[in-house]
Structures are given as structure tokens and as C-alpha cells.
Amino acid sequence: MYTAASFTAGFVFGLGLLVSGMVNPAKVLGFLDLAGAWDPSLALVMAGAVAVGAGAFAFMKRRTRTLLGAPVLLPGARGIDRRLMLGSLVFGVGWGLAGICPGPALVLAGTGSAKGLVFLVSMIAGNGIFEFFEKRKRVAPGPAQVRSS
Amino acid sequence: MSIAWNAFTPASALIGGAIIGAAAALFAVLNGRIAGVSGILGGLARPQPGDISWRIAFVAGLVAAPLAWGFFAALPEIRVDTSYFTLAAAGLLVGIGTRYGGGCTSGHGVCGVARLSPRSIVATLAFMAAGFATVYIARHLISQ
Numbered sequence: 001m002y003t004a005a006s007f008t009a010g011f012v013f014g015l016g017l018l019v020s021g022m023v024n025p026a027k028v029l030g031f032l033d034l035a036g037a038w039d040p041s042l043a044l045v046m047a048g049a050v051a052v053g054a055g056a057f058a059f060m061k062r063r064t065r066t067l068l069g070a071p072v073l074l075p076g077a078r079g080i081d082r083r084l085m086l087g088s089l090v091f092g093v094g095w096g097l098a099g100i101c102p103g104p105a106l107v108l109a110g111t112g113s114a115k116g117l118v119f120l121v122s123m124i125a126g127n128g129i130f131e132f133f134e135k136r137k138r139v140a141p142g143p144a145q146v147r148s149s
Numbered sequence: 150m151s152i153a154w155n156a157f158t159p160a161s162a163l164i165g166g167a168i169i170g171a172a173a174a175l176f177a178v179l180n181g182r183i184a185g186v187s188g189i190l191g192g193l194a195r196p197q198p199g200d201i202s203w204r205i206a207f208v209a210g211l212v213a214a215p216l217a218w219g220f221f222a223a224l225p226e227i228r229v230d231t232s233y234f235t236l237a238a239a240g241l242l243v244g245i246g247t248r249y250g251g252g253c254t255s256g257h258g259v260c261g262v263a264r265l266s267p268r269s270i271v272a273t274l275a276f277m278a279a280g281f282a283t284v285y286i287a288r289h290l291i292s293q
Contacts, residue, residue, distance in 0.1 A: 002179075002180060002203055003202045003203050003206045004206070005175070005176070005179040005180055006176070006180055006203040006204075006206040006207045006210070007206035007207065007209060007210040007213075008175065008210065009172050009173075009175045009176035009179070009180065009184060009207060009210065010172075010206065010207035010208060010209065010210020010211045010213075010214075011210035011211070011213055011214050011217070012168060012171060012172035012175065012210075012214075013168075013169055013172035013173070013176075013184060013186075013207075013210065013211060013214075013255070014210060014211040014212070014213070014214025014215065015168055015172075015214050015218065016165050016166070016167075016168030016169035016170075016171070016172055017165070017169060017211075017214070018165070018214060018215060018218055018224070018225055019161055019164055019165035019168055019225075020161060020162055020164075020165020020166055020168070020169065021158060021161060021162060021165065021225065022165070022169075023215075023225070023227060024225065024226055024227045024228060025227075025228065025229050025230075025231065026228035026229070026230060027156070027228075029230075029284060030153060030156055032280045032281055032283070032284040033284045033285075033288055034150055034281050034284075034285065035150065035285055035288075035289050036151075036288060036289070037151055037152075037153035037156070038150050038151065038152050038153060039152075039153045039156040039157055040152060040157060041156070041157055041158050041159065041161075041162040042162065044159055044162035044163045044166060045162045045163075045165055045166035045169070046166060046258060046259065046262070047163070047166060048162065048163040048164070048165070048166025048167040048169070048170060049166040049167070049169040049170035049173065049259045049263070050166075050170065050259060050262050050263045051166075051167070051170060052166075052167045052169075052170025052171050052173075052174060053170040053173040053174050053177075053259055053260060053263035054263040054264075054265075055174065056173070056174030056175075056177045056178050056263075057174075057177055057260070057263050057264045059178065060177050060178060060181070065181075066177075066178060066179055066180060066181040067178050067179055068179050068180070070179075070180060070181050071181060072181035073181050073182050074177065074181065074182070074183060074264070075183065075266075077266075077267075077268075078268055079268070080267065080268050080271050083249050083250070083251070084249075084250050084251060084268060084271065084272055084275075085250075085271070085272075085275055086249060086250070087245075087246045087247065087248065087249025087250025087251065087272075088246065088250035088257070088271075088272040088273075088275035088276040088279070089246070089250075089275050089276065089278075089279045090242050090245060090246030090249065090250070090279075091242065091243055091246030091247045091250055091253060091276045091279070092246070092275060092276035092277065092278065092279025092280040092282075092283065093242050093246070093279050093280075093282075093283045094238075094239040094240070094241070094242030094243035094244075094246060095239075095243060095254075095276060095279070095280045095283075096279060096280040096281070096282070096283025096284045096287065097231065097235055097236075097238065097239035097242070097283055097287065098231050098235065098236050098239035098240070098243070099229075099231070100236075100239070100240075100243070101186075101243065101247075101253050101254040101255075102186040102187040102190060102243065102247060102253045102254070102255070103186040103211060103253070103254065103255050105240070105243070106186065106190070106208060106211040106212050107211055107212070107214055107215050108215075108227065108229075109212060110211065110212035110213065110214065110215040110216055111215040111219070111224055111227060113227065113229065115229040115231070115233065115236055116229070118233055118236050118237055118240070119236045119237070119239065119240040119243075120240065121240070122236065122237040122238075122239070122240025122241050122244065123240040123241070123243050123244040124190070124244060125240070125241060125244060126240060126241040126242065126243060126244020126245040126246075126248075127190070127191050127194055127244045127245075127248060128194060128244075129241070129244070129245055130191075130244065130245050130248040130249065131191075131194045131195060131248075
């Protein structure tokens with residue numbers, strides 16, 4: 001049931017991306033091109049998604065179980081750190097170069113677009129690079145800390 | 150700034166956005182998770198027992214959407230003008246950046262903003278600003 005719900009959510013998400021125009025990189029770049037002929041559509045995509053999503057997240061805020069009885073695993077409050085900022089900026093540069101973000105990358109690959117596939121494979125490779133450095137950090141956390149007390 | 154009224158599609162943008170929001174809502178209410186695509190996909194690189202099938206299912210849903218759509222109707226216009234080389238570089242940046250930043254347009258931009266998470270709002274402002282700046286440099290400074 002849990003897996004079926006997950007598939008349905010992904011499927012509906014993909015349909016929404018297709019309807020909204022987010023899967024069309026030319027349209028996304030048209031939104032990001034403030035100094036050119038600006039296409040404001042994407043702002044409305046975000047507004048529509050946030051407006052509909054907000055009610056559900058408010059509903060889930062005080063619950064510990066979902067309607068399927070699964071545990072609620074929504075992230076708690078965490079601080080704003082350098083990792084968040086640098087990561088988001090790097091993501092934004094990539095997004096600005098291609099007009100593709102992770103959700104649309106998967107949908108685009110599903111359309112059979114060769115360019116979409118190249119982006120997706122490269123994105124997964126980027127994921128692998130991240131994992132490689134995270135793993136190294138976990139395995140070798142640097143010189144042991146010396147406590148003076 | 151001039152608005153491209155001929156390219157502006159307010160109805161499909163709002164409806165598509167609402168569908169995306171409904172998908173995120175469904176996922177929160179049934180699965181109790183954030184519909185953040187970079188995190189869902191990224192978790193597959195470090196598979197934990199019992200934590201794999203729902204991730205694959207969500208990703209499969211995304212990939213299946215255009216296949217099902219194409220079965221009933223012609224897919225909407227999709228144009229990729231970016232070169233293969235730039236796409237490959239952009240993919241790497243998106244792959245690395247979204248993982249370090251802990252989210253992308255879906256996790257931070259849709260779910261995080263809908264939850265009024267300060268962290269996600271800041272992340273969204275940061276990747277939007279970087280996106281605006283990158284397109285400005287690429288289209289108006291370099292390719293002149």
C-alpha cells in the first residue's frame with residue numbers, strides 16, 4: 001500500500017510537471033531570463049503548488065501517523081548553514097545552464113529525450129560524487145581530536 | 150524587463166502547479182514524507198533495508214507519467230536548446246548541489262515553502278537567484 005501510494009504520488013507529480021510546462025527547459029529558461037522576454041508562468045506553478053500543498057502540511061503537523069498508519073517523517077527545524085547555501089547556489093547555476101531540475105529530469109528521460117537522458121545520467125553521477133565525498137568524510141574524519149582536560 | 154505575453158501560460162501553469170501540490174499533499178498525508186525528488190533519488194545511492202521500494206516507486210511514477218500521457222495524447226512542447234556538453238556539466242552541478250543543499254525545486258521550493266520552513270525559503274531564494282544570474286550571464290553577457 002505504502003509503495004503504491006508512493007508510485008501514485010510520483011505519477012501525479014509527473015503529470016503536474018507536464019501540464020505546468022516545467023518539463024520544457026526552454027520555458028523554464030524563459031522564466032529565469034529576467035532581462036530578456038520574461039515568461040512569468042513558473043511563478044504561478046510555484047504559487048499553485050504551494051497553495052495546495054500548504055493545507056496538507058498544516059494537517060500533518062501535529063500527527064505522528066499518516067492516514068495509512070505509517071510514521072510521519074517530515075523534517076524538523078534545522079538551521080541555515082553554509083552547506084545549504086553553497087549547495088543551493090551550485091544547484092541554481094546548473095538549473096540556469098540547462099533549465100532542468102531533478103523532477104523534470106526524470107520526466108524528460110521518460111519522454112525518451114536523448115538530451116534529457118544525458119542530463120539525468122550526469123545528475124546521477126553528481127549524486128555519486130557527493131556520496132563519495134560524504135563516505136570518505138564518514139570513514140576518515142581526519143586526525144583524532146585531542147582533549148586537553 | 151519585458152513580459153513575453155505570447156509565451157505566458159497562466160492557466161496551465163496554475164493548474165499544473167495545483168496538480169504538483171496535490172501530489173505533494175498526497176505523499177505527505179499517505180507516506181508522511183517530503184516529495185523532494187533529489188532526496189528520494191539520492192537515497193537510492195545509499196540503500197537501507199526497507200527504504201528502497203517506495204523510492205523506486207516514486208521515481209518510476211515520474212518516469213511513467215509521460216509514457217501514460219503519450220498513450221492518450223501528444224506530449225506538450227518540449228524544447229532543449231542547450232548543447233550536450235553544457236547539459237552534462239549542468240547535470241553534475243544539479244546532482245552535487247541539490248544533495249549538499251538538501252533539496253531542490255520540489256523539496257525546498259514546493260514542500261519547504263508550503264511548510265513555511267525558513268531553511269527551505271532561504272534555499273529557494275538562493276537557487277532562484279543563482280538561476281537568474283546564470284541565465285543573465287549566459288544569455289546577455291557571454292553570447293552577445
